[in-house]
Amino acid sequence: MRTAEELSRIEEARQVQAFASIAPESIRVAGGIACFAAPGSWCNVVIGIGLAGPVKAEELDQIEAFYEGRGVPIRMELSPYVDPGLLSMLAARKFVLTRFENLLARELPADEDPVAGAALPAGIVVRKVSPGEEVRFIEVSSSGFRPEGEPMSEADLEVSLRQMQNPRSICVMAWAGDQAVGAGSAEVRGEVAALFGTSVLPAWRRRGIQQALIRARLAEARARGATVATIGSLPGEPTERNVQRVGFRVVCTRVHLERA
Numbered sequence: 001m002r003t004a005e006e007l008s009r010i011e012e013a014r015q016v017q018a019f020a021s022i023a024p025e026s027i028r029v030a031g032g033i034a035c036f037a038a039p040g041s042w043c044n045v046v047i048g049i050g051l052a053g054p055v056k057a058e059e060l061d062q063i064e065a066f067y068e069g070r071g072v073p074i075r076m077e078l079s080p081y082v083d084p085g086l087l088s089m090l091a092a093r094k095f096v097l098t099r100f101e102n103l104l105a106r107e108l109p110a111d112e113d114p115v116a117g118a119a120l121p122a123g124i125v126v127r128k129v130s131p132g133e134e135v136r137f138i139e140v141s142s143s144g145f146r147p148e149g150e151p152m153s154e155a156d157l158e159v160s161l162r163q164m165q166n167p168r169s170i171c172v173m174a175w176a177g178d179q180a181v182g183a184g185s186a187e188v189r190g191e192v193a194a195l196f197g198t199s200v201l202p203a204w205r206r207r208g209i210q211q212a213l214i215r216a217r218l219a220e221a222r223a224r225g226a227t228v229a230t231i232g233s234l235p236g237e238p239t240e241r242n243v244q245r246v247g248f249r250v251v252c253t254r255v256h257l258e259r260a
Contacts, residue, residue, distance in 0.1 A: 002228065004251040005081055007105045009051060011230045012079050014189045016048040022162045024155075027066055030059040034066050038155030042145075045075045050082030060089060076257045077101070095257040102240060104248040105230045108193070114218035114246065121207045124181070126216045129171040133180075134164055137171055141183035144199030163187075170224075172216045174200070174209045182209045186217040186229075193221030195231040198239065210242050218246070 002010075016033045020026055023035035023043050032048025046063060049055060067074045076095065078086070108114075120126060129137045138160045142152055152160075164171055168189055174182035184198035195217055200209045218229055231248065233240035240250075 001107065002105075007228065007230065007251045008079050008081055008103060010192050010228070011103060011105070011194060012048045012051055014187070014192050014194055014230075017189060018163075018187055018194075019043070019045070019047055021166060022159055024159070025070075027062065029062050029066075030055045034063050036067070036070050036072070037159050038153065039070075039072050040153060041155045041159065043156070043159045044072050045077060047077055049076070049078070050086040051079060054083045055086045055089065057089065060093065064093075074259045078255050078257065080252050080254065090257060093259065095259045097255055098258045099256045100235055101232050101254045101256060102235050102250045103230060103232055103252050103254055104240065104243055105228060105251045106243075106247040106249065108218065108222045108227050108229055110222070110227075112222070114222065115215045118212070118215050120212050121209055123176055124207070124209060124212065125175045126172055126212050127175070128220070129164070129173055129183075133173070134161060136180055137164070137173055137183050140173065140180050140201065141171075141185060141197045141199050143201060145197075148202070170217050170220045172213055172220075174204075174213055176204065182213055184210075184213040184217060186221055188221050188224045188226050191225070191227045193217070193224070193226035193229045195229060195243075205238075210238070211245065214243060214246055 019033055019035045024037050026033050026035040030049035031052030032046060034046045035043050037043035064074065138157060163169060168187050170186040172184055173180050181204040182200035186193055186195045198210060198213055221229055231243050
């Protein structure tokens, strides 16, 4: 069984590699990566810094210049295992805490079938995304992360399509007849599979669809050789409760910081 710190570091390394493959613009800095797509994009984020040792003031200067030159706030997601000196440096630079995020993980034993014995909700079919369904998938999977009725920006659509086209990606949708009612993504890099981007349309919630989407991705990830799965969730959110029902446990709490 891996320790919480090992699981956290594995996931941070995966995120750095994943963002490097999809961000239109990025710089490698302080052991991590700073990314940019467009103003307001979810891709504008600093990931993985401070885990390889102390961060230099010049490296933070580089991050600040990268974002200030693009006119967007600086958003950072930090592991609890960063070098302790980084926190005081960021406080001195007026970064503020915006939220906490729990990282959950579970092992994927080779002899386990994540979907065995788990009945699908009545009338629901869960399957991988077919060619031509990409935009619909993105619309559904992102629906829970933006105000109802608000369209996705062109920049975020482009980044999401790039993410889907990555051969490491797993994209599944839940269907009720010919209506897509839920969707979720995963990525397998080496031994780790990360689940993310899961949404169920409001009228179809509380029917077990999210858990069916979780199990489908775990089964595909295990088939691809993953031995551990991770997922991030705000503390106490339905996602956290759903993944705990299928064996995930909280391994650490990450912090999100921002400076305008």
